[in-house]
Amino acid sequence: MNRPVTLPIYALHAAVIVLLFLLQFILPDFHHGVLARVMVLAVFAMGYNLLFGYAGLLSLGHAMFFSAGLYGAGLAVEHFGFGMLPAFGAGLVAGGLLGLVIGLLALRTSGVAFMIVTMMFAQVFYLVTLYFADWTHGDEGFVIAQPLRQIAIGSLHFDLTQPTTRYMTAFLLFSIVLIVTLFIVRSAHGRVLVAIRENEERTRMLGYDAFANKLAAVIVSAVICAAAGAAYAILFGYVGSTFASVQYSILPLLWVLLGGAATTLGPLLGTLFMYYVVDITSGFISAYLFIVGLALILLVLFFPKGILGTIRDRWLGWLP
Amino acid sequence: MAFFPHLLLATLEGLVTSAVLALTALGLSLVFGVMRVVNVAHGEFFMLGAVLAWAITTALGGHPAIGFLLALVVSPLIVGTVALVAERLVLRRLNYNPEATIVATIGMLYIIQQAALTLYGPDARPVEPPFSYRILLPWFGYSGYKLSIVAASILLLLATWFVLTRTKIGLIMRATQYDRETAQAFGIPVDRVYAGVFALGAMLAAVAAVLVVPISQAHYLMGLDPLLLSFIVVIIGGLGSLRGTVVAAVLIGLSDGIISVFFSPTLAKMIATLLVALVLVFRPQGLFGTAAR
Amino acid sequence: MTPLLTTKGLSRSFGGLHAVRDVDFQLLPGEIRAIIGPNGAGKTTFVSLVCGRIEPSTGAIVFDGDDITNLPAHQRVRRGIAYTFQITSVFANLTAYENVALSVQRALIDKHQDRAPQKRAAALHRGVMEALERTGIASHRAALAGNLSYGHQRLLEVAMGLALKPRLLILDEPTQGLSDGEIESFIGLARDISGEATVLLIEHNMQVVMALADRITVFNAGRILAEGAPEEIRSNVAVQNAYLGTAADA
Numbered sequence: 067m068n069r070p071v072t073l074p075i076y077a078l079h080a081a082v083i084v085l086l087f088l089l090q091f092i093l094p095d096f097h098h099g100v101l102a103r104v105m106v107l108a109v110f111a112m113g114y115n116l117l118f119g120y121a122g123l124l125s126l127g128h129a130m131f132f133s134a135g136l137y138g139a140g141l142a143v144e145h146f147g148f149g150m151l152p153a154f155g156a157g158l159v160a161g162g163l164l165g166l167v168i169g170l171l172a173l174r175t176s177g178v179a180f181m182i183v184t185m186m187f188a189q190v191f192y193l194v195t196l197y198f199a200d201w202t203h204g205d206e207g208f209v210i211a212q213p214l215r216q217i218a219i220g221s222l223h224f225d226l227t228q229p230t231t232r233y234m235t236a237f238l239l240f241s242i243v244l245i246v247t248l249f250i251v252r253s254a255h256g257r258v259l260v261a262i263r264e265n266e267e268r269t270r271m272l273g274y275d276a277f278a279n280k281l282a283a284v285i286v287s288a289v290i291c292a293a294a295g296a297a298y299a300i301l302f303g304y305v306g307s308t309f310a311s312v313q314y315s316i317l318p319l320l321w322v323l324l325g326g327a328a329t330t331l332g333p334l335l336g337t338l339f340m341y342y343v344v345d346i347t348s349g350f351i352s353a354y355l356f357i358v359g360l361a362l363i364l365l366v367l368f369f370p371k372g373i374l375g376t377i378r379d380r381w382l383g384w385l386p
Numbered sequence: 387m388a389f390f391p392h393l394l395l396a397t398l399e400g401l402v403t404s405a406v407l408a409l410t411a412l413g414l415s416l417v418f419g420v421m422r423v424v425n426v427a428h429g430e431f432f433m434l435g436a437v438l439a440w441a442i443t444t445a446l447g448g449h450p451a452i453g454f455l456l457a458l459v460v461s462p463l464i465v466g467t468v469a470l471v472a473e474r475l476v477l478r479r480l481n482y483n484p485e486a487t488i489v490a491t492i493g494m495l496y497i498i499q500q501a502a503l504t505l506y507g508p509d510a511r512p513v514e515p516p517f518s519y520r521i522l523l524p525w526f527g528y529s530g531y532k533l534s535i536v537a538a539s540i541l542l543l544l545a546t547w548f549v550l551t552r553t554k555i556g557l558i559m560r561a562t563q564y565d566r567e568t569a570q571a572f573g574i575p576v577d578r579v580y581a582g583v584f585a586l587g588a589m590l591a592a593v594a595a596v597l598v599v600p601i602s603q604a605h606y607l608m609g610l611d612p613l614l615l616s617f618i619v620v621i622i623g624g625l626g627s628l629r630g631t632v633v634a635a636v637l638i639g640l641s642d643g644i645i646s647v648f649f650s651p652t653l654a655k656m657i658a659t660l661l662v663a664l665v666l667v668f669r670p671q672g673l674f675g676t677a678a679r
Numbered sequence: 680m681t682p683l684l685t686t687k688g689l690s691r692s693f694g695g696l697h698a699v700r701d702v703d704f705q706l707l708p709g710e711i712r713a714i715i716g717p718n719g720a721g722k723t724t725f726v727s728l729v730c731g732r733i734e735p736s737t738g739a740i741v742f743d744g745d746d747i748t749n750l751p752a753h754q755r756v757r758r759g760i761a762y763t764f765q766i767t768s769v770f771a772n773l774t775a776y777e778n779v780a781l782s783v784q785r786a787l788i789d790k791h792q793d794r795a796p797q798k799r800a801a802a803l804h805r806g807v808m809e810a811l812e813r814t815g816i817a818s819h820r821a822a823l824a825g826n827l828s829y830g831h832q833r834l835l836e837v838a839m840g841l842a843l844k845p846r847l848l849i850l851d852e853p854t855q856g857l858s859d860g861e862i863e864s865f866i867g868l869a870r871d872i873s874g875e876a877t878v879l880l881i882e883h884n885m886q887v888v889m890a891l892a893d894r895i896t897v898f899n900a901g902r903i904l905a906e907g908a909p910e911e912i913r914s915n916v917a918v919q920n921a922y923l924g925t926a927a928d929a
Binding site: 124126171172174175177178179181182183186187189190193194196197312316319323353354355356358359360361362363365366367370 | 424476479480484485486488489490492493494495496497498499500501503504610614617621650652653655656659660662663664666667668670
């Protein structure tokens with residue numbers, strides 16, 4: 067009861083990863099495709115959760131990190147002839163650099179000002195993608211041609227437009243990020259982030275450099291979100307400024323709130339749930355915005371800890 | 387056209403923008419100042435005001451002035467009621483927690499947008515101006531209606547200023563803003579003040595929208611720009627400062643008018659947003675105001 | 680003996696109010712020093728300047744021979760200055776164990792101890808249990824700090840300070856709100872701590888001050904009014920007028 071339990075935590079995460087791996091063999095085509103997309107978006111949500119859930123920094127501008135990866139990878143392919151893996155790397159670098167700059171600036175503020183500042187920087191990023199339409203094709207965006215979306219390592223050849231390869235790539239990315247997240251939140255750094263969220267002044271007076279810890283969290287969060295964006299570009303082949311709009315800053319917040327902020331598996335659960343809620347309801351009414359809006363309000367009003375947060379409070383105190 | 391008339395036109399356009407912006411931003415600023423709530427749905431109250439103005443004038447028919455005047459009164463009242471209901475049902479239950487209310491008002495934004503899209507549709511529709519007198523300048527003619535917007539805005543701003551500084555209601559609001567708990571201890575019904583302020587903030591946005599809809603158009607996505615510009619104004623003017631808000635609105639409106647005549651509007655917005663974000667980072671108390679309490 | 684802590688001409692004003700004014704102060708290693716004075720005398724402001732929570736308007740702070748005036752708070756903590764808050768400021772949503780673990784973790788990082796994760800985890804556990812046992816709250820380790828009784832939260836504050844293995848431990852009114860029995864055991868704890876760290880204590884309870892302090896510094900209106908051994912202070916007329924005279928009956 068004193069030292070954190072380890073075994074059930076590893077077992078649970080391993081089980082989730084194995085389950086996702088096995089699902090590809092039994093799911094029908096449609097859901098197979100959905101899950102591949104959900105896993106990529108869940109990576110976006112996990113990156114967001116690291117900052118919002120664990121470090122307690124509510125950003126309203128994470129669309130810029132996702133699209134930094136998206137454009138970093140997409141433009142590298144489109145204009146510089148990068149292969150898929152180097153392009154993915156370019157996306158990560160773009161996200162990391164943007165995270166560094168935004169972190170250095172935005173972390174001078176806190177609370178409400180932090181939200182507004184991040185939202186404004188994201189808006190600038192969005193306008194940049196519109197303004198440099200010669201490169202980005204603005205609103206319309208551009209498509210990465212299918213023949214380009216291939217990876218050849220030695221004699222091995224992967225076609226990213228194939229559903230199976232796509233699923234496996236998304237699965238691989240998701241699993242890596244899940245394990246990395248689990249490692250971070252259970253590390254000394256992760257505990258300090260939670261401490262900063264709970265009481266920043268006290269944390270500083272325990273000898274921790276709050277700014278440096280928060281900056282590190284912003285950068286890691288940005289890189290993870292950029293990884294999702296870059297993967298989205300090379301797996302699904304479309305790069306457009308919609309992904310930089312305000313809506314894509316709100317969505318990860320919604321997913322994380324729904325699944326449970328500051329839980330490692332909440333982002334996946336929230337993304338998956340929301341995807342199907344929207345999908346199912348769109349059969350009856352075309353009221354996508356209404357569903358999102360209502361979900362946000364109901365969550366903050368009645369369910370602020372989300373699905374896994376509530377489960378942790380009620381039953382499973384050891385959930386990370 | 388030569389440079390000077392061009393500049394004059396840009397300045398006039400800028401003044402009109404300033405007038406509308408000052409009203410809208412004042413609403414946002416009041417809500418933030420008194421309640422400490424960042425109302426992300428503020429732009430949607432603006433949009434709702436414009437859409438309702440279209441609905442009222444269309445339903446009424448007849449001389450455009452009659453419909454317009456009716457809209458000027460009825461539309462803000464309806465929007466105020468919507469805001470009041472939202473405040474009672476949602477914000478109060480969240481105990482005005484700053485972060486939770488932001489998430490909740492984002493939710494309201496989407497719901498109002500969807501309602502407008504479903505009931506009003508995706509088209510942009512015009513409202514006929516109440517009168518169409520043109521003032522003839524030596525270089526060009528200018529819409530008399532646009533100038534009347536500026537006049538109406540100044541009147542409304544003066545009225546708001548009077549209420550805030552010279553009446554008991556204003557005193558109660560300022561007391562609540564200064565210290566919620568003490569105000570409560572002195573028997574001020576803080577709860578009702580909050581509800582009133584939230585409704586008033588939304589009504590100011592709605593009035594601004596009714597004024598502007600004859601020269602722009604009503605559209606379900608029209609709320610985003612006023613929201614961002616109001617944020618900009620409130621930040622530059624200093625969060626919660628009335629005078630700063632008006633000064634900043636004039637500054638932003640004028641520069642927006644002038645810059646978009648001479649440069650690409652996207653570039654102008656990009657640079658303005660970036661500059662304002664940097665102001666918030668390096669000078670959080672705004673360019674004019676003192677630190678928000 | 681060279682002093683552990685020296686301040687020279689240390690001042691801080693808020694607006695027009697001089698909270699701390701031109702304070703020259705010396706603290707020798709190993710002593711227990713009490714700071715007393717009426718409310719608003721500048722005691723908490725003074726120790727906040729020392730630990731870096733607020734910046735001085737003018738003056739210098741020297742700790743262990745180094746000028747630390749411009750060091751941020753977290754680096755002062757790493758050099759060995761620990762501060763326990765006057766208003767209890769534990770992490771309410773974390774358990775008592777996790778609260779102290781944050782301190783121990785910091786102390787371990789600074790010592791660059793065992794890299795092996797197993798050994799590190801063991802060292803962490805040892806450190807936490809030691810601090811919890813010394814302050815007598817080990818049996819409450821699994822409780823959320825916010826659910827602890829007020830007295831136990833005060834002790835948790837002390838445990839967190841202690842677990843940093845500081846060279847100077849600043850205790851800001853540690854016995855405020857404690858019961859008589861708790862105060863008695865706190866006195867024992869403070870004596871115990873003084874064996875390994877210098878203690879700077881802000882305290883209103885004169886019984887505690889007289890039982891613990893090697894020397895006493897009296898603050899009044901932002902300045903040092905008097906300084907000396909407990910008996911000297913007790914017999915000092917100025918002090919009696921400024922402070923003891925009014926507080927003695929309380």
